[in-house]
Amino acid sequence: MEKNEVAVTKKEPNYRGIRAMPFVIENFLTFEKLGTIGTSSNMLVYLSTVFNMSSISATNFINILNGTCNFGTMFGAFLSDTYLGRYKTLGIASISSNLGMLVLTLTAAFPSLHPPKCGAEESNRCVSATPWQLAFLFSAFGLLVVGASGIRPCNLAFGADQFNPNTDSGRKGINSFFNWYYFTYTFAMMISLTLIVYVQTTVSWAIGLGIPAFLMFLSVAFFFIGSRIYVKVLPEGSPLTSMAQTLVVAFKKRKLKLPEQDWSNLLNYFPPDSINSKLAYSDQLRFLNKAAIITPDDKINTDGSAANPWCLCSIQQVEAMKCVIRVIPIWVSGIIYYVIIAQMQTYVIFQAIQSNRYLGSGKFRIPAASYTVFNMLSFSIWIPIYDRLILPLLRRITRNEEGISLLQRIGIGMVLAIVTMLVSALVENHRRTLALTRPTLGLEPRKGAISSMSGYWLIPQLAIAGISESFTVIGLIEFYYKQFPENMRSFAGSFVFCASAMSSYLSSFLISVVHRTTRVGESENWLSDDLNKGRLDYFYYQVAGLEVLNLVYFLICSKYYKYKTRESNIKDVAMEEL
Numbered sequence: 001m002e003k004n005e006v007a008v009t010k011k012e013p014n015y016r017g018i019r020a021m022p023f024v025i026e027n028f029l030t031f032e033k034l035g036t037i038g039t040s041s042n043m044l045v046y047l048s049t050v051f052n053m054s055s056i057s058a059t060n061f062i063n064i065l066n067g068t069c070n071f072g073t074m075f076g077a078f079l080s081d082t083y084l085g086r087y088k089t090l091g092i093a094s095i096s097s098n099l100g101m102l103v104l105t106l107t108a109a110f111p112s113l114h115p116p117k118c119g120a121e122e123s124n125r126c127v128s129a130t131p132w133q134l135a136f137l138f139s140a141f142g143l144l145v146v147g148a149s150g151i152r153p154c155n156l157a158f159g160a161d162q163f164n165p166n167t168d169s170g171r172k173g174i175n176s177f178f179n180w181y182y183f184t185y186t187f188a189m190m191i192s193l194t195l196i197v198y199v200q201t202t203v204s205w206a207i208g209l210g211i212p213a214f215l216m217f218l219s220v221a222f223f224f225i226g227s228r229i230y231v232k233v234l235p236e237g238s239p240l241t242s243m244a245q246t247l248v249v250a251f252k253k254r255k256l257k258l259p260e261q262d263w264s265n266l267l268n269y270f271p272p273d274s275i276n277s278k279l280a281y282s283d284q285l286r287f288l289n290k291a292a293i294i295t296p297d298d299k300i301n302t303d304g305s306a307a308n309p310w311c312l313c314s315i316q317q318v319e320a321m322k323c324v325i326r327v328i329p330i331w332v333s334g335i336i337y338y339v340i341i342a343q344m345q346t347y348v349i350f351q352a353i354q355s356n357r358y359l360g361s362g363k364f365r366i367p368a369a370s371y372t373v374f375n376m377l378s379f380s381i382w383i384p385i386y387d388r389l390i391l392p393l394l395r396r397i398t399r400n401e402e403g404i405s406l407l408q409r410i411g412i413g414m415v416l417a418i419v420t421m422l423v424s425a426l427v428e429n430h431r432r433t434l435a436l437t438r439p440t441l442g443l444e445p446r447k448g449a450i451s452s453m454s455g456y457w458l459i460p461q462l463a464i465a466g467i468s469e470s471f472t473v474i475g476l477i478e479f480y481y482k483q484f485p486e487n488m489r490s491f492a493g494s495f496v497f498c499a500s501a502m503s504s505y506l507s508s509f510l511i512s513v514v515h516r517t518t519r520v521g522e523s524e525n526w527l528s529d530d531l532n533k534g535r536l537d538y539f540y541y542q543v544a545g546l547e548v549l550n551l552v553y554f555l556i557c558s559k560y561y562k563y564k565t566r567e568s569n570i571k572d573v574a575m576e577e578l
């Protein structure tokens with residue numbers, strides 16, 4: 001009886017649902033967003049003005065940094081799902097990220113840790129940072145990479161773990177959690193991109209970086225205070241091992257013939273204590289089914305499991321592998337999509353630098369990085385409208401709990417991504433034309449003439465990009481969370497960030513290629529430091545064309561995609577038909 005009671009406790013934890021959300025979201029809000037991601041948009045300005053990097057070097061560095069942070073989520077997810085669990089991973093990563101922000105603050109606070117300001121030397125030239133100054137700076141970013149690698153793949157899944165997936169209220173809570181989680185995230189970003197960015201660029205970089213570092217310290221403490229009410233899902237071992245076994249055994253048995261209708265010769269073992277749901281059989285990727293074919297040489301344990309999992313796998317392992325493989329083509333389309341996000345975080349800031357940023361007729365000038373707040377603002381406004389008004393209407397029309405399918409939601413965002421790039425190109429053409437043909441507002445150091453075009457012209461492209469993200473990014477996160485096996489949900493979270501990582505590398509590669517191969521005049525190119533001498537609009541049109549090709553690819557993949565189905569779902573449908 002005691003064993004049974006323990007088993008029941010493991011299967012039915014004390015879900016606190018919404019009661020745990022203040023601790024989870026508060027940690028993510030003040031910690032990751034106000035601290036690391038919240039200041040990343042202004043890091044372009046920091047590297048350009050404090051560390052005297054060129055715009056190309058700073059942009060590529062930020063792209064590579066963001067890519068490394070996001071790609072590291074795969075390693076963080078592996079540790080979480082295999083050894084540590086999401087709670088411990090979040091705790092360790094939070095401390096690392098806090099230390100990283102502290103070191104970054106020191107680079108701004110002490111003059112010996114960064115090069116002198118351009119023009120401060122007698123030669124009136126910009127002095128580059130010394131190797132040891134760069135080493136100290138990179139150590140800060142290294143700690144931030146470790147923190148981001150653990151926080152990003154686990155935080156969403158950890159929050160969703162607090163809801164009971166076996167009840168209607170729990171499932172609805174999970175659906176709304178994804179939307180409101182990102183609503184809170186964008187709210188934090190807006191605070192960071194306005195108040196904190198203003199302090200950094202206008203008052204002091206040391207104070208502007210010290211504020212989020214202190215808030216992160218408080219949020220780490222706040223996260224651990226809520227430890228007693230969290231549902232902490234324990235790791236079941238490496239899901240990658242099971243995937244590797246399936247691929248190896250399927251290859252070993254590749255010459256065997258599959259039974260046409262009788263599946264009794266396949267191992268259908270399902271661990272009774274597994275957190276995974278029992279998956280229904282699917283006809284796709286049938287070659288993997290060979291891994292579950294029982295041969296005379298295969299030995300079966302008394303509980304029905306394979307004696308040697310490297311020689312025989314269960315059909316449940318095979319179906320879990322199919323879930324992962326089916327997701328990969330959709331994941332690839334996400335890589336191309338995120339290219340537009342990279343542009344909204346980098347080159348739109350350079351556009352703002354060479355635009356009229358004065359507020360009205362006053363002397364107050366809006367910091368260039370703060371314009372990206374309009375991306376977050378449109379995101380924040382759209383999410384409640386969609387969640388409270390549009391989604392209930394769609395549910396009544398489609399009789400689908402999700403309103404529209406996840407793939408349809410992702411596709412809408414991809415269409416808006418194309419519109420974003422087209423609008424961006426038109427606005428840049430207008431900004432450049434005014435800068436070259438009409439009196440400007442002076443010169444920006446190391447850049448060029450400031451266009452008389454108001455920075456408010458940048459709002460449409462940022463607003464459309466925000467709505468696009470609300471469809472595609474949230475759709476992809478929910479898609480991965482629901483389509484991956486339950487014991488791989490941290491990996492599901494890392495898939496989103498790995499796509500963003502690959503996109504950052506791709507964006508950096510595109511920028512480098514365009515910088516080297518294009519020419520405007522005798523010595524400039526499309527992506528010149530002085531945008532007035534380049535043709536950034538041509539680059540935006542190029543990205544728009546890439547997004548069109550990506551949309552076509554996504555539509556083809558969506559047509560043949562088959563959603564994960566549990567056996568209980570099939571039984572429910574059969575009962576409804578009866």
